[in-house]
Amino acid sequence: MLTTPATLDRFLTPSHQRLWADADDFAAQEIHPLVQHLESQPSRVDRKVAQLLAGRRWFGVTVPAAFGGMQAGHVAKTILVHRLARVSGAAAAILQAGLIPVAALLHYGNADQHAALLPGVADGSLLMSIAVTEPDQGGHIGGMKTSAEWDGKAWMLSGTKVHVGNSHLAHRHVVVARTSEPGTRTSQALTAFLVGAEQKGVHVHRYTGRIGLHGFSFGVISFDRVRIRPQNVLGEVGQGFDVAQSSSILYGRPNLAAVSLGLHESAVDLTTQYVSQRPRYKGAVADLGVVRDRLGRMSARAIMARILAYHAVDMLDRGLPCDAELCAAKSLGHELAAEAGRDAMELHGANALLEGRPIERVWRDMQTTYAPAGTGEVQRIRLAQALLHEHGHPGEETEHTQWSVRLAYLTRHAHEDPAAAL
Ligand SMILES: Cc1cc2nc3c(=O)[nH]c(=O)nc-3n(C[C@H](O)[C@H](O)[C@H](O)COP(=O)(O)OP(=O)(O)OC[C@H]3O[C@@H](n4cnc5c(N)ncnc54)[C@H](O)[C@@H]3O)c2cc1C
Incomplete structure (x- = not known):
């Protein structure tokens, strides 16, 4: 039976749906049992989660099959980060952070660097x-x-x-x-x-x-x-700015949108459960009209964030210009999650503040998706530039050329060398 939401139907192939189920099983069986231990030692450097992810070969989700990678694309990458974040923001962050440098290597590495490093990324022995x-x-x-x-x-x-x-x-x-x-x-x-x-x-x-x-x-x-x-x-x-920018925009932004989305959904689920079980008068807090209104708003925002996150990476997989969509997915993804986080905390009342409650962890994790891969202000500046038509054309190397367009351009040329196909 399919577990993927119908909202995302148009973005997900049968192999995406299998990956989704696989990621959910992995998160439930391998990551969930570790969460409490990770939470109890904030300053400890954990190695186990990265090893488990490497064992799945997920750091190679976008690495070409010619190097042993999954060559599964951007929607697949989002599925992995999103589904992990529902169970552990930290596990999702470990995966997403390990994927951004892979973008830099894929897009700017030469044939020798690809041959030397990509097989290790793909088999999980090399973390970047x-x-x-x-x-x-x-x-x-x-x-x-x-x-x-x-x-x-x-x-x-x-x-x-x-x-x-x-x-x-x-x-x-x-x-x-x-x-x-x-x-x-x-x-x-x-x-x-x-x-x-x-x-x-x-x-x-x-x-x-x-x-x-x-x-x-x-x-x-x-x-x-x-x-x-x-x-x-x-x-x-002299190309370091391009390396930093392109990997942040093409991988960092959608990755962070996926982390926000997982945390966001988690906040909605935890809150629905909590208000349904919290007794009030002859029933539960969930019976109160004002609480239902708030839950309804949470649901609407989650639907919006889901569509934003997957729509952007679907465009990227199809080689369409989508820098603006990536910016919107990252910045609104965080904003919508943060609004849900506030509702969730308030609907949990004082119990939200107790250490060890899952909602407390989810809310803290949500605070971390604002700054990386461009803060909200930076994303909005980029969106304004797009509105003001400050873009060039494919192959034109101006600093305002859309990176998604440049990627499509590079990809077309990379096809001349099958081993370098992205
Ligand atoms: C979880 C996490 C993971 C990260 N991973 C990495 C990583 O792997 N590699 C790495 O190199 N870095 C990483 N970072 C750092 C991240 O890239 C930076 O946090 C980000 O670039 C912003 O820098 P800053 O936080 O110092 O904020 P600052 O740039 O100092 O900004 C402070 C405030 O001023 C605003 N501001 C700054 N400049 C402007 C402007 N021109 N116009 C309008 N407003 C502006 C910002 O929006 C922000 O609100 C990570 C951060 C986090 C939280």
């Missing part, structure tokens, strides 16, 4: 991270201070990155650093590097807990004159 954010610059990529200098034989990388997803687990980091003189346009001033976690000069700082996503480590990594050979430049020298 992407390190862009810095302590002072936050979402302003152009302000980054981490830099790499060419010494005639290699690049020497120095600087500090913060909030790096899977900081303590990743074997290989995609690090974006400044490689040009101050004054160079950001679109040409940065370069992406593939850096081994075991390399001399790479220092992962002790992890301290965050208010949410316990079990997911997104910490600090410092680089002290780390030597990087030219073959570990990802893309061209």
